[in-house]
Amino acid sequence: MAKVALEAPTLADVVAARDRIRAYLAATPLRNYPSLDRLTGAEVWVKHDNLLPTGAFKVRGGVNLISQLDGTTRARGVIAASTGNHGQSVAFASRIFGVRATVVAPEGANPVKVEAMRDFGAEVLLQGRDYDESREHCERLAAQHGYRYIHSGDEPHLIAGVGTHTLEILEERPDIDAVIVPIGGGSGAAGAAIVAKATRPGIEVIAVQSAQAPTAHDSWREKKLVERPNTTVAEGLSTRTAFELPQRILRELLDDFVLMSDESILAAVAIMLEKTRTLVEPAGAAPLAAMLSPALGDRLRGKRVAIICSGANISPAQLRAVMAKG
Structure with a gap:
């Protein structure tokens, strides 16, 4: 299709x-x-x-997107791949609207950003050598668990x-x-x-x-x-x-x-x-x-x-x- x-x-x-x-x-x-x-x-x-x-x-986009999710989607939770700023955006907005958030970041991600994502309440998984390997792992998790996958660019x-x-x-x-x-x-x-x-x-x-x-x-x-x-x-x-x-x-x-x-x-x-x-x-x-x-x-x-x-x-x-x- x-x-x-x-x-x-x-x-x-x-x-x-x-x-x-x-x-x-x-x-x-x-x-x-x-x-x-x-x-x-x-x-x-x-x-x-x-x-x-x-x-x-990026938090501007995260708040705009997550504020519009319906109750069923919020209950399933959201997931994103990020080197840090997109992940912080998703974590911050999810905290405001009571949504469970998971972020997959590269193993060598900026520790300042990783700590901030966790402080905003996201579960952070360090997986992959770079953003694209993290993104591939994130997409697999989204498919397996039914999370709403929030792409860092392909999101109106x-x-x-x-x-x-x-x-x-x-x-x-x-x-x-x-x-x-x-x-x-x-x-x-x-x-x-x-x-x-x-x-x-x-x-x-x-x-x-x-x-x-x-x-x-x-x-x-x-x-x-x-x-x-x-x-x-x-x-x-x-x-x-x-x-x-x-x-x-x-x-x-x-x-x-x-x-x-x-x-x-x-x-x-x-x-x-x-x-x-x-x-x-x-x-x-x-x-x-x-x-x-x-x-x-x-x-x-x-x-x-x-x-x-x-x-x-x-x-x-x-x-x-x-x-x-x-």
Whole structure:
């Protein structure tokens, strides 16, 4: 039997998600930092999703999705595979709505994120060398036990939920010229593109991923789903496989997609710490790395640019590595 294509969310879905999650998640700050303006030659506005309760943007999608599950599905429980931020999102939302949650994470997952998932009440199983091995184990468990499997990208309600970050940006600063979004699976960038293009088609939406895990980038460039090696230290940008729904949305709406080295991303973490006093994980600093690169620097000079600071869940080991380079 042919697989039924998931329907992409619309701006109306994102607006409904904003109203649905507001009782649980306040809008996050959008702040301008003159020091970043000076470094980039642009007017930089940082969307601080690192300040959400889980320290990452994905909780917007988790609350939007789990709030809509019916009683039978909630009683069965939910399961997700995650390197950390998606799992925290599912755990946080499940706790609010009284749902049993299981998260399968890689054996070497960021310990800060693993501890947080457990603190939010999820059962965390460490299985697999990377996200994709964890995902395969998760899918087997979902089939065996009848759990509601929450995919980290192929979920319209997740995409609508995370797209609320860009809705908030454009409600506060409708004069933004470009939005730069980090990508792992692509839900955040897909949500951003849906909102930006429906609000003002001339807004540029630019994605950034690690060159050490270029799956989403290469899939977008080649206009088909591909697999690539995943060796990045930025787990929020890491996957070996691409996701169909985000890629379909990005092929239609995304303006550009750039790759940054892990070295440049870690350097951007240090800059965020120094110039904005913001604790940020590597994925959350990737948009600044892109702005500072030759790939985008000249093109964005003089423009108003919003960058999504997607998460704050940096591990002590990652932070020590950043400070050692500084």
